[in-house]
Amino acid sequence: MNVSTAIKTLETECCTQISIEACHEAFADCEDLKLAPDQYLHHSAYCRERKLADHNQSCASNKKRSLEIASYGRSFCGMCPFGVREFAQPVIFKKKLAAVCYFTILPGTVPLEILRKKGQWLMEFIQLILSAYDASHVPEKRRNSGEYYRKRIIYFFDLHYMENISESDLVEELGLNCTYFSSLFRKIMGKTFRQALTERRIAEAQIYLKLHKHIRISQVARLCGFSDSNYFSLVFSKYTGVSPKNYRS
Numbered sequence: 620m621n622v623s624t625a626i627k628t629l630e631t632e633c634c635t636q637i638s639i640e641a642c643h644e645a646f647a648d649c650e651d652l653k654l655a656p657d658q659y660l661h662h663s664a665y666c667r668e669r670k671l672a673d674h675n676q677s678c679a680s681n682k683k684r685s686l687e688i689a690s691y692g693r694s695f696c697g698m699c700p701f702g703v704r705e706f707a708q709p710v711i712f713k714k715k716l717a718a719v720c721y722f723t724i725l726p727g728t729v730p731l732e733i734l735r736k737k738g739q740w741l742m743e744f745i746q747l748i749l750s751a752y753d754a755s756h757v758p759e760k761r762r763n764s765g766e767y768y769r770k771r772i773i774y775f776f777d778l779h780y781m782e783n784i785s786e787s788d789l790v791e792e793l794g795l796n797c798t799y800f801s802s803l804f805r806k807i808m809g810k811t812f813r814q815a816l817t818e819r820r821i822a823e824a825q826i827y828l829k830l831h832k833h834i835r836i837s838q839v840a841r842l843c844g845f846s847d848s849n850y851f852s853l854v855f856s857k858y859t860g861v862s863p864k865n866y867r868s
Contacts, residue, residue, distance in 0.1 A: 621651040625744055626658055629737055636723040637741075640686065643717035647774035648767070649752045652745070659778055689719045694738055696724075696731070706731065708738030712749045720745075765807045768793065772808065776819045781844045786812040820844045821858045824851070828867040836863045 626637045638658055639646075646652045681700050688695055689709035698704045703723060710718040720741050722734055729737075775789050789812065790800045801812075808815050824843040827834060834842070840851035855863050
């Protein structure tokens with residue numbers, strides 16, 4: 620069993636929704652820690668819509684406070700700026716915050732005492748995988764590998780493509796020098812940061828247009844990181860050869 624499967628099982632058992640804020644690099648590299656797109660922190664349809672309403676400012680500020688509390692290692696309950704109540708279970712590994720597991724408290728969700736036990740189980744399961752990962756890899760070799768950085772870059776885009784991100788955000792995430800990073804990025808990805816981000820956003824837009832035909836094209840644009848729907852249509856046409864409307868039909 621991997622973490623993604625474990626989350627789905629717990630969601631059914633507890634009548635809840637679980638999302639994870641991943642802080643450890645292993646989530647970008649270890650297959651057993653890979654999450655489904657809707658299992659990253661608050662990537663449900665409801666949360667995406669709320670984030671778009673104020674360009675993610677309220678959610679980002681709340682997440683920062685939540686991570687500060689979680690860094691002490693104790694589970695806690697809280698309410699997000701949009702009125703969603705949650706139970707948060709920190710995952711500490713080698714005295715550092717590796718992840719936070721958020722259990723949404725819904726009508727029908729099991730009592731909090733049971734939720735705490737399930738959170739404890741998920742925490743220990745993730746710690747077990749982290750221990751195996753940590754024992755099996757050699758940091759020096761990995762950090763000199765283009766494949767290591769490629770995975771970290773792709774993971775960063777998967778988490779943040781809908782947000783107003785820049786190259787400096789990724790540089791900070793990887794802890795690299797800006798000048799070195801630009802040349803490294805081109806070498807690994809074969810394109811610029813902006814080109815890679817745009818391609819990721821267009822790929823996501825294609826999924827929305829195909830599978831969610833009830834969502835307006837202007838909403839698809841916003842959900843995929845484009846603040847202007849007209850600009851989105853121009854970019855989409857450039858990358859796919861057809862307009863969003865024609866692609867959908």
